[in-house]
Amino acid sequence: MIRSASDTVLVCMRVADVATPAKESRRRQCNWCGAAVWASPASEAAAGPGAAVICLPCCHAHLERQGKPKIISVTPDQMREVLDWYRKHRRKDDGTGTT
Numbered sequence: 001m002i003r004s005a006s007d008t009v010l011v012c013m014r015v016a017d018v019a020t021p022a023k024e025s026r027r028r029q030c031n032w033c034g035a036a037v038w039a040s041p042a043s044e045a046a047a048g049p050g051a052a053v054i055c056l057p058c059c060h061a062h063l064e065r066q067g068k069p070k071i072i073s074v075t076p077d078q079m080r081e082v083l084d085w086y087r088k089h090r091r092k093d094d095g096t097g098t099t
Helices: 041-047 056-066 076-089
Strands: 009-014 026-029 036-039 052-055
Touching (some): 009 056, 041 076, 052 056
Parallel strands (some): 009 052
Antiparallel strands (some): 026 036
């Protein structure tokens, strides 16, 4: 079972799996396995203080053992980070008709 100050978990992508994180993301460490992960400012704000930070593989393992968690919606700030990242990294020939 997840145990943190708030029982809230921030699930993050491992640094090894994401070459270019969202703008201003900082390296954190998975509370379970110790892997380096990327945590964006908006995601940290959405999770709030005291949230456990875990990597995606640890989250999957937990879900297999414990079942369905409560998942919060993406915040506007998180969506902006995703869109900014996409605009910066998409290929000009991606078929969307935009550059």
